[in-house]
Amino acid sequence: MSQPSSAFVPGHMTGFFSAHPDDDPTKAGSRGAGVTISEGVAVRLEAGDGLELNGEPATIEAVDRVLDALRVTAHVVVETDLPLGAGFGVSGAAALGTALATNAVFDRELSENELVTVAHGAEVQAGTGLGDVVAQARGGVPVRLEPGAPAHGAMDGVPALGSVEYVSFGELQTEEILSSDTTELTAAGQRGLASLVEAPTVETFMTASRRFAREAELLTPKVREAIEDVSAVGGEAAMAMLGETVFTLGTGLSDAGYDAERCEICLSGAHVE
Numbered sequence: 662m663s664q665p666s667s668a669f670v671p672g673h674m675t676g677f678f679s680a681h682p683d684d685d686p687t688k689a690g691s692r693g694a695g696v697t698i699s700e701g702v703a704v705r706l707e708a709g710d711g712l713e714l715n716g717e718p719a720t721i722e723a724v725d726r727v728l729d730a731l732r733v734t735a736h737v738v739v740e741t742d743l744p745l746g747a748g749f750g751v752s753g754a755a756a757l758g759t760a761l762a763t764n765a766v767f768d769r770e771l772s773e774n775e776l777v778t779v780a781h782g783a784e785v786q787a788g789t790g791l792g793d794v795v796a797q798a799r800g801g802v803p804v805r806l807e808p809g810a811p812a813h814g815a816m817d818g819v820p821a822l823g824s825v826e827y828v829s830f831g832e833l834q835t836e837e838i839l840s841s842d843t844t845e846l847t848a849a850g851q852r853g854l855a856s857l858v859e860a861p862t863v864e865t866f867m868t869a870s871r872r873f874a875r876e877a878e879l880l881t882p883k884v885r886e887a888i889e890d891v892s893a894v895g896g897e898a899a900m901a902m903l904g905e906t907v908f909t910l911g912t913g914l915s916d917a918g919y920d921a922e923r924c925e926i927c928l929s930g931a932h933v934e
Contacts, residue, residue: 666765675750677873697802705762711737727756744829747904748905753789762933827901827909829906
């Protein structure tokens with residue numbers, strides 16, 4: 662093990678998506694769009710084994726799968742201020758950060774696309790996400806045109822910069838939703854992507870995201886109320902997938918009286934520090 666290395670991976674909030682399973686985890690994934698944010702996940706490798714999350718022993722299956730795939734043993738330190746299980750892609754970020762840091766520390770000499778593929782496959786196999794990893798690798802407001810890791814998927818983006826606000830009310834069980842019948846969800850996500858491809862703007866992204874949550878029947882009472890409150894003051898808000906979190910590009914939540922967290926769109930993707 663060479664010098665310690667750490668990686669930063671931005672948080673990612675998906676506005677809408679369609680699920681596309683495949684026996685090959687590098688081909689499986691999702692189409693859709695989201696926003697990456699300046700708040701994220703820091704991953705550091707140390708000598709030893711096991712994992713700690715914000716100072717406490719923890720298990721993240723996707724991280725374990727990355728270490729197994731890269732054939733290394735290390736103690737993984739994951740730190741984040743983002744809410745857990747609330748639609749910020751923390752599991753995918755931990756997996757991608759582990760892949761990036763492992764490559765640097767153990768001199769694996771893999772390319773960025775190869776590392777993203779390892780992390781994406783690990784996340785899919787763990788059942789905790791379908792598209793966060795490829796989005797977090799890119800940054801900005803990424804649009805996933807085709808599912809899968811870089812060799813199979815296709816990416817684009819909505820040109821945007823500025824502030825993001827969010828408020829989180831709690832967790833949703835990603836594994837339960839992704840393992841259930843996603844037919845209606847996928848149809849709603851495909852309609853959202855079609856509208857965004859036709860008009861790739863922030864306004865279209867927010868409108869498509871809001872419609873997706875409603876059509877996929879994922880809105881909770883708290884989320885619905887917050888979105889309506891933002892709309893009442895002339896703003897646009899949407900639900901982060903998959904979590905009980907509401908986000909807006911701009912100051913819509915604070916304008917509506919919410920004590921929202923504020924950050925920025927992350928124009929750079931995941932990287933070693």
